[in-house]
Amino acid sequence: DARVTQTPRDKVTEMGQEVTMRCQPILGHNTVFWYRQTMMQGLELLAYFRNRAPLDDSGMPKDRFSAEMPDATLATLKIQPSEPRDSAVYFCASGLAGSPQPQHFGDGTRLSIL
Amino acid sequence: DQQVKQNSPSLSVQEGRISILNCDYTNSMFDYFLWYKKYPAEGPTFLISISSIKDKNEDGRFTVFLNKSAKHLSLHIVPSQPGDSAVYFCAASPLTGGNTGKLIFGQGTTLQVKP
Numbered sequence: 001d002a003r004v005t006q007t008p009r010d011k012v013t014e015m016g017q018e019v020t021m022r023c024q025p026i027l028g029h030n031t032v033f034w035y036r037q038t039m040m041q042g043l044e045l046l047a048y049f050r051n052r053a054p055l056d057d058s059g060m061p062k063d064r065f066s067a068e069m070p071d072a073t074l075a076t077l078k079i080q081p082s083e084p085r086d087s088a089v090y091f092c093a094s095g096l097a098g099s100p101q102p103q104h105f106g107d108g109t110r111l112s113i114l
Numbered sequence: 115d116q117q118v119k120q121n122s123p124s125l126s127v128q129e130g131r132i133s134i135l136n137c138d139y140t141n142s143m144f145d146y147f148l149w150y151k152k153y154p155a156e157g158p159t160f161l162i163s164i165s166s167i168k169d170k171n172e173d174g175r176f177t178v179f180l181n182k183s184a185k186h187l188s189l190h191i192v193p194s195q196p197g198d199s200a201v202y203f204c205a206a207s208p209l210t211g212g213n214t215g216k217l218i219f220g221q222g223t224t225l226q227v228k229p
Contacts, residue, residue: 004157031215042221043158043203056216091157097215102148105157 002026006092006106014114018080021109023092024073032075033093033103034060034067043091049075050097082113117141118206120220127227133191135223137204140185144206148217149178149189152201161202162189194227201225 005024013019025032033048047057052069060067064083069075079086089110093103119138127133137147145166150158164171164178164187171178177190191198204220 043219048216095215102160102163107157
């Protein structure tokens with residue numbers, strides 16, 4: 001069964017440190033999404049890519065967050081410098097554009113910034 | 115601005131009874147709607163969807179109803195089982211004008227099914 005793989009599953013670090021989260025989308029999917037889940041906001045869309053090109057990153061704090069797709073099998077989300085308010089679960093999802101296909105989610109990275 | 119709203123944070127139902135989860139949306143451009151289910155420490159998994167050309171879609175114990183005029187959809191689970199206990203997210207997307215695949219999620223409703 002094809003799955004979206006996210007690493008690490010858990011990350012605890014101190015404020016000010018750089019954090020990198022990685023995602024391997026399902027092979028053949030051409031759209032990759034990054035979401036953040038918090039108690040207050042539910043699932044917020046941070047950014048998404050189509051065929052490795054960024055389509056929309058309006059949900060992302062630009063000053064400290066960056067998202068890239070170095071190749072079709074890897075998407076990264078970086079936070080530098082990290083702050084306690086960034087503590088959340090970050091999900092990656094992938095899908096196939098052009099038809100109403102549901103997005104498939106990874107199991108998330110639980111990030112805690114102390 | 116919350117374009118997709120799930121106004122009930124939680125719902126408790128007895129096993130065997132019907133669970134009804136509700137979702138409201140404000141953007142009339144949305145024409146494709148999905149429900150995702152999420153267990154603790156896992157990612158959301160797709161449950162059922164409906165496009166705006168329909169008002170009902172059924173898959174086993176799960177049925178989604180769409181009322182476009184009221185901008186409201188609901189998920190019915192009949193009969194409810196303890197394994198259905200999870201967080202349920204409603205999501206919406208504009209299909210027309212280019213399918214970007216972008217989904218807007220509600221805040222989720224935690225369903226507890228008691229044995």
